[in-house]
Amino acid sequence: MKRQNLTYLINGGRSMLALAAIALLLATSPATPAAAPLQVETTVSATQVRLGEALTLSITARGDDLSSLTVVDPVPDEPTLKDLPTTWSVRKITERPSKKDDEVFDTKTFRYELIAFAAGETTVPQARLSLGGVGATTQPLLSAPLAVMVESLLPSNSDPAQLPIKEVADPEAIPLPKALWAGLLFAGLLVLVALVAWLVYHFKRRVIAYVRPPAKPDQIALEELARVEGDHLVEKHLIKEHYSRVSDAVRAYLGAVFGIDAMEQTSTELLGTLAETPEASVVYAEIEGLIAEADLVKFAQLVPESGRCKRALETGRRIVLESRFLLQPPPEVSGPAATPPPDGRARQATGQVRR
Missing domain, CATH: 1.20.5 (Single alpha-helices involved in coiled-coils or other helix-helix interfaces)
Known part of the structure; x- marks a missing residue:
């Protein structure tokens, strides 16, 4: 019996020691800090300004987590910074993001530039702050109203009621007319x-x-000669340019008809090549005269009279018109081979040079 009572006493002592240890641990453990209440501090850059002068209003909030802190729309009949009376006008709004000012709390600052449109002692409108935006369940907090003295621009002895106009007109929105x-x-x-x-x-x-389809050589040459005539270079005393353009148009045409590089050849080389080309004999005399006269104008400073210049243009046009048949393909021969001419050379009207 004594042994059983001793066992009970030992077990009870152990239980008491365990309870005491638990109580000691609870007493020595650090307490969880309570959430800090949202604190708002309102300041103004000046308590006395002149009419129309900008005033900076700073609203600084301090709390646990201000990442969702915003300025919400005001409730009816309680004008705030987003529902200003005509006494004030907001010119600029800036917001500094929340940041840790120590290891626990955040700070967030809203800055407003206000302009007063009424002289005398007035109160800066309040801002409504809320955590979580418009749909938040927490009670919004208003910034403190601050008194500001707005000095008039008029002399101190004048009566504003007797003036025909206001000191500063109230801000008004100007709608764009429908005609605009x-x-x-x-x-x-x-x-x-x-x-x-x-x-x-x-x-x-x-x-x-x-x-x-690409234009034919004779069409290109005639169009260029027509442009030369339309530019009235002779009347403008641009004789060298007149002969150069006429000569170049004819050279380009001859190169396309006879398959030669007429633009790069000298006059002597070109005339020598054409002299060996039987098909060029129909207009060789005109070509020789035009090229010789153009060389005299370009290199020997010859200045022909206006009539002679116009005849040179007509000569170039005649060379194209009288030799354009060479551009036509040769007719197909269906019968026996044609008898060659007496000189033994078969004249071909193919427009190609035979070396």
Whole structure:
């Protein structure tokens, strides 16, 4: 019996020691800090400003986590910074992101630039701050109203009621007239139409360039001679340019007809090549005269009279018209071979030079 009572006493002592140890641990463990309440500090850059002068309002909040802190829309009948009376106007709003000012708390600052439009002692409107935005369940906190003295721009002895106008007009939104909107819309439509027309024009030119067959040498030469005539170079006393362009147009045409590099050959080389080409005999005399006269103008400073200059242009046109048949393909021979001419050379009207 005594042994059993001793066992009970030992077990009870152990239980008491365990409870005491638990109580000691709870007493010595650090307590969890309570959430710090949201604190708001409101300051102004000056308590006395002149009418129309900017005033900086700073609202600094301090708390545990301010990442969701915002300025929410005010409730009715309680004007704040987002529902200003005509006494104040907001010119600029800036917001500094929240940051840790120590190991526990955040700080977040909202800055407003305000302009007063009424003289006398007035109160800076309050800002409504809330954690979580408009839909937050926590009670919003208002910034403290601060008194500011706004000095008038008028002399101290004047009566504002007797003045024909106000010191500073209240800010008003100026709507754009409907005629201006209509004009902007019409101008935009014109720009769009012009852009579409430009795209169609250039696309059409590219399509035509791909589809249209290349111009023939005689057509190119005649068009260039017509441009020379239309530029009235003789009347402008540009004789050398007149002969150069006429000579170049004829040279390019001869090179295409007879398959020679007429633009790079000298006059002597070109005339020698044409002299050996039977097909060129029909216009050889005109070619020789035109090239010789053009060389005299370009290199010997010859200045022919206007009539002679115009005849040189006609000579170039005649060379093209009288030799353009050489560009036609030779007719197909269906019967027996044609008898060669007496000199034994078969004249071919193929437009190619026979060396």
